Amino acid sequence: ITDILGQQAKARGESKLSQYVATRPVFTEVEAIRRAIFFAKQTGCPIHICHVACPEGVEEVIKARQEGVNVTCETCIHYLYFTTDNLDAIGPIAKCSPPIRDQQAQDGLWKYLFAGHIITAVSDHSPCTYDLKNKTNAFDAWGGISGVQNNVDIFFDEAVQKRGMSLKQFADIIAKNPAERYNLPTKGSIQVGKDADLIFIKPHSHYVLKEQDLEYRNKFSPYVGRQIGAQVVQTLLRGKTIYQIDSGIDSTPRGTFIRR
Ligand SMILES: [Zn+2]
DSSP states (O other): OHHHHHHHHHHTTOOSHHHHHHTSOHHHHHHHHHHHHHHHHHHTOOEEEOOOOSHHHHHHHHHHHHTTOOEEEEEEHHHHHOOHHHHHHHOGGGOOSSOOOOHHHHHHHHHHHHTTSSOEEEOOBOOOOHHHHOOSSGGGSOOOBOOTTTHHHHHIIIIIITTOOOHHHHHIIIIIHHHHHTTOTTSSSOOTTSOOOEEEEETTOOEEOOGGGOOSSSOOOTTTTOEEOOEEEEEEETTEEEEETTTEEOOSOOOOOOOO
């Protein structure tokens, strides 16, 4: 459906990002979620719906849970931050799928996040080279948002500072809930026997994100130029400091595979 709607829009000469969004209506997202939940229900397979961008999608998850299906869902920070009102000013750098939707959809996502129906909010960090984004027609641009560097800052600002989320719920959403859902026994909480993966956040510490501050290989992000109201000042991975605000990132690769 979205392919055909996209072809028709392009044939009409449409090129704006908001016009791309209109070719991916909410019902197409909901239909895909419903279908996946149906298979989960028939097979008994646990399922986690990634990147839900509309409250109607969450409502399908709520309904299925009431019927006993082992289903959870997440949303992304960019769906909680941008709306269709911002999109044409930013252009293809804010293109993703499912697309960023309107204010009403965003309000619904916040409501379901606070109520615990959306268990986590993630980056879906999807980088690409600039030439793939640098298109005059948004329909031709590559879809995906680079946000992982600033997502925790932004989410702390938007959820805790602007909307009054408790610190406990904030920690549950970014750490505890995903660790439990994905059965990662050494992650998700501060406890004896778990990895000392810690972040230290300085609240009410405003900065404007600049392109040159990005640590990405491809230095662009829809958050460039935005004022962000909190800042991670130190990050520990398994007890080792890997980032400090003054000295920057320790780029030694330290990732390890975690068996579920
Ligand atoms: Zn993704």
